Amino acid sequence: MKVASGYMAAKHLFVANEIGLFEKLAGKPATLDELARHTGVPRRTLRIVADAMASLGFLNKQDGRYRNSAAAETFLGGGPGTDLRPMLRFMNRLRYPHWVDLEAAIRTDGGHTKWGQMTEEEQRIASEGIAAWTIPTAAALAADYDFGRHRHVLDVAGGIGDFLVALLRRHPALAGTLFELPHTAAVARRALAGKPELARIKIVEGDLFKDPLPEGADAVIIANVVHILSPARNLDMFRRVRRQAGAGARLLLVDFWTDPTHTEPAAAALMAGEFLLFAGEGDVYSAQEVQGWLAETGWRPLEHRPLNGPASVIVAETIA
Numbered sequence: 001m002k003v004a005s006g007y008m009a010a011k012h013l014f015v016a017n018e019i020g021l022f023e024k025l026a027g028k029p030a031t032l033d034e035l036a037r038h039t040g041v042p043r044r045t046l047r048i049v050a051d052a053m054a055s056l057g058f059l060n061k062q063d064g065r066y067r068n069s070a071a072a073e074t075f076l077g078g079g080p081g082t083d084l085r086p087m088l089r090f091m092n093r094l095r096y097p098h099w100v101d102l103e104a105a106i107r108t109d110g111g112h113t114k115w116g117q118m119t120e121e122e123q124r125i126a127s128e129g130i131a132a133w134t135i136p137t138a139a140a141l142a143a144d145y146d147f148g149r150h151r152h153v154l155d156v157a158g159g160i161g162d163f164l165v166a167l168l169r170r171h172p173a174l175a176g177t178l179f180e181l182p183h184t185a186a187v188a189r190r191a192l193a194g195k196p197e198l199a200r201i202k203i204v205e206g207d208l209f210k211d212p213l214p215e216g217a218d219a220v221i222i223a224n225v226v227h228i229l230s231p232a233r234n235l236d237m238f239r240r241v242r243r244q245a246g247a248g249a250r251l252l253l254v255d256f257w258t259d260p261t262h263t264e265p266a267a268a269a270l271m272a273g274e275f276l277l278f279a280g281e282g283d284v285y286s287a288q289e290v291q292g293w294l295a296e297t298g299w300r301p302l303e304h305r306p307l308n309g310p311a312s313v314i315v316a317e318t319i320a
Ligand SMILES: C[S@@+](CC[C@H](N)C(=O)[O-])C[C@H]1O[C@@H](n2cnc3c(N)ncnc32)[C@H](O)[C@@H]1O
Pocket: 115, 127, 130, 131, 134, 156, 157, 158, 159, 160, 162, 163, 179, 180, 181, 184, 206, 207, 208, 209, 222, 223, 224, 225, 228
């Protein structure tokens, strides 16, 4: 029953985020009447979503007052640190509607291809939502992998640059290039404006399957991109990156790599539906599958290490 009613929990959480419930409660408990005034939401319907959030532990309700739980305050209250509000907005506005089509996609080998076809607002919501999700992974990579050996990192399909910002912040001698589709690059320029790391980041617009990739990097990051592509297109991508990479360059593949059965980590097995629906040809792949593709395309897999949550990194280097 918990799984079957999961859509109710998810949608209540999305709506609570959209109406700013956690922000209004940040640092101060409030009654239903106060919350109705602050959010502009009718009291009767506000109570339904607020009580749902209390039943799931996102809020505490005591003596007629609601307060944020520690997790809601930290991640959804709008304070400094990890902010997951853009991720929930992305899930609510763009991803949840696609899941209505899961049955059809499964029955027909279908799905949508969204990249490059979103409106400006959808692109911003998608890119900011993905970044909110991946910032902690970027921080883990910056801390756990030895970037001391590298001078220049190319982030292929690097979103709005959250990986480059985390790496360059921690490693002052490093420079970076962000390679992205024009629509995403436009969001990236706005997101990076004013950040000191931008002085060491070059943004190059292009389609990785049509345009030449920038040369000169000794480390190439491909994060959360393999899962939006079919096996054939991944082989093509690895070959293209290999053609541009100099001798001794390293490839860092960050993704939800699974075990050989595709069932662990469990979060990755569920995400496979997301990648099918949102990217049309996407899926989750096992570490063994991707290591095989690397060997076929001129890369030698070196190691596979955990990052945070279900994300991990496979490191490879060019074969001479
Ligand atoms: C799931 S997001 C990952 C973003 C980023 N690497 C991260 O982990 O935060 C996939 C990215 O691939 C980009 N992308 C998709 N197809 C592309 C293509 N053909 N060429 C370049 N970038 C592409 C999208 O614009 C999107 O930002």
